[in-house]
Amino acid sequence: MKVNVVYLTTFREIVGRRSETVELPDGSTLMDLLETLAERSQKFRKELFNPEGGEIRSYNKVALNGIYAEYLNEKFATKLREGDKILIAQGVSGG
Amino acid sequence: MVVKKILYADPLECCGCRNCEIACSVAKEGIMNPHKSRIRVVREGPVIDMPIACRQCADPPCAKPCPTNALVKENDLVVLYEENCIGCGLCVEECPFGAIFIHPDKGTAIKCDQCGECLDFCPTGALKLVSTEAVAHEKRIDLAQTRVKVIEEWLLNSKDMAEK
């Protein structure tokens, strides 16, 4: 299945583009997607994940179809579907 | 051997925050007063910010007119002997950079002695105490790098290597 990933804030620079379509096996979860993306770039992995791995850094935000992962029932274990939109951003605030 | 070091920042990297002035004033005087900081930031127009401090000239113009020889070139620094300074201000007139001036309370000259206290307080890392050789080297590398992309493109686009 194909999902759309949008990179905001500092991830735009790390990945070098604003968005892309990612091909994943059916039944992949949100975390599977993040792992797939991290495989491609050490810099991306380092910025997104805690050094121990497993969890994303607390100041990073990932949203699925506009809902931040913390608010999904399954959180990062949520299964993705064809056409889903995932946002990856540093959680900047202030206005 | 002279290893000439200068305290400087690229005017396009310095952000004009004046944290270096704060650090210097606090380090030397214990309080904040920009007129007592030995490094002074000039903000000019929309894009230029320049911290200016004594460049420790090899042939210091400030020393020439000094009637009491309070300014002496020693190794790589221009050393100010405060106890000899009479506060006449001739050095201020001679320095082309405005890097030496009169302390508002003491009435004698003050200038940067490259103690390095300010370096830790630059948010952008623009402020450096570097040898002039390092500055020149960086400029040479920058220049060469502008050629890298152009030349690589040319190499890749040429059909026959024998053409070179």
Next chain:
Amino acid sequence: MDLGREKTVSQPLSSDMAKKFLGGNGFVTKILWDEVKPGLDPFDPENRLIFAIGPLSGTGWPQAGRFEVGAKSPLTGIYGDASCCGHWASELKFAGYDAIVFQGRASKPVYLWVDDDKVELKDAKDVWGKTTSETEKILREQHGKDVQVASCGPAGENLVRFAGILHQRRAAARSGIGAVMGSKKLKAVAVHGSKDVALADPEGFYKFSREIIELYKRDKFIESRAKYGTPILVELMNEIARWPVKNFQTGYTPHAKEIGGERIREEYRIKDRASFGCWARCEKPLMVKQGPYRRIYAKQPEYESLSALGARNWIHNLDVIIYANELCDEYGMDTISTGGTISWAIECYEKGIITKEDTGGLILSWGNTETLIELINKIAKREGFGNLLAEGSLRASKKIGKGSEKYVMHVKGMEIAAQDGRAQKSMGLAHATSSRGADHLKAFPLLDEVVMNEYIVARYGREYLPEMANRLDIKHKPFEVKDGEELCALCDSLLLCKSAGTSLPLFTGAVYYPEMAKAVKLATGMNIDASGMRTIGERIVNLQRAFNIREGISRKDDTLPSRFTEEPAPEGPPKGHVVELEQLLDEYYKLRGWDKETGLIPRKKLEALDLKDVADSLEAMGKLPR
């Protein structure tokens, strides 16, 4: 400074004032309460214009480079203030002052020249009529290049009701304080100082400030502000449909990426610039490399300006927004109220309420960049249709009538900033309760802007999750707003940057009440503990409210436009949501200790905050709750 009689009086700051109000907006609030009678026309010479700084200004404490300006607002008729960064606040401290209070009106245009102990009113004939940056340039040529200048622009001179005060292209923009300055025929305040910034315990103070600097060095928000500034919020807020589009008709535009911080950094940014003692360096001079607007610009538009002059009017041309932003700065006008008033006019035109006859032949339409520029020019000069718009959207709608009032996106007469309350309920409440009219900065509820679970737990406790972090859930939002108002009032009295310095006070709590108390003690010797600092914040909030109550404000004015309370959000995550304002207000008043029905403050609350005289005064007017 009595401008009418051309007399200055320099007096030492009373320790009572310092202890109870600290500085900044604390001083502004107290002086406005004491000296501005209720019902006074804000353009009356008896209005006060107050410039104030705080105990940390000029010391080198990180992120403490701001100054505050306040007056009774000609836009709203209530409490008005705005703050601004740069290098003016520190210079005023070097000159040895904590505040300058202007009263009266000069007989001809003047500016104030402050050079340490020398304070002189000077003829402003060379600068009256000039733009804000020209004014700065001329005064610096006259008095010295290290002189710091704050000035109003032609918009302030022309009494545009949302004119602001500019310094080095940073703006104290809101509440129309620039118009008060213009009404006093005061063009600028130029300051030069050479004194030591005396501290009670300089060694202890600088040791502590360096510890805090180390925290800022490693802070992720500072890193983001340094890279992008506030424009990084554009795409983030658009994704949660909180980004005002077409006068808040909706909260999302597919074109946000054209005007977002990522694009600006990649294609326009030259470098970073900073205020005095600042570590965030969020200011960005830009270059527009091609097209009719090609040149170097001193400043990137902030998030708010990208909204107000951009998507709020369906404009996604970044070059035009950069130019329009500069125009507003040079004229000295608040971009939020400017863009907000224009977008109201465009919606009314779209719906046939305003016609070409009203506009003098101008066609108003979404996305029309020529009209945007033309209107900015006309508003600043009060020409033609611009003369009506210069009154602000609420007054303009009252003149037009015909149901145009429905589309005014305001609270208490001030245009709402770039937060759609339906997409973040805490912002909706913050707008409704803000003491200067619609404004997010008085409460600045950010913990639910981008899901800050760990900070909520650390600050308040696990029991506030998950609802406090959920921006669409009203639970715990009155508490978040109430608590935020006090913290922000304190930050504004110490003049700590809430935007770039955001994270340390507002999120991690690394600079919170205990640290602020310690900093103030080391700086001034004043012994106020953490809970005492919180009380000062609460006192300022209540005194601002009392000032507004005296001007006739009550619950009926703590409103939101019906678009937010009755029209469900049309798309995105907040789809279907409205702001449940009445419920939010009920709980907010309860937490504040204010009367639920009227929104007035009981005597008991005022006396607990050492404001007995205020209670007496309100009682005499019949303005205490029964």
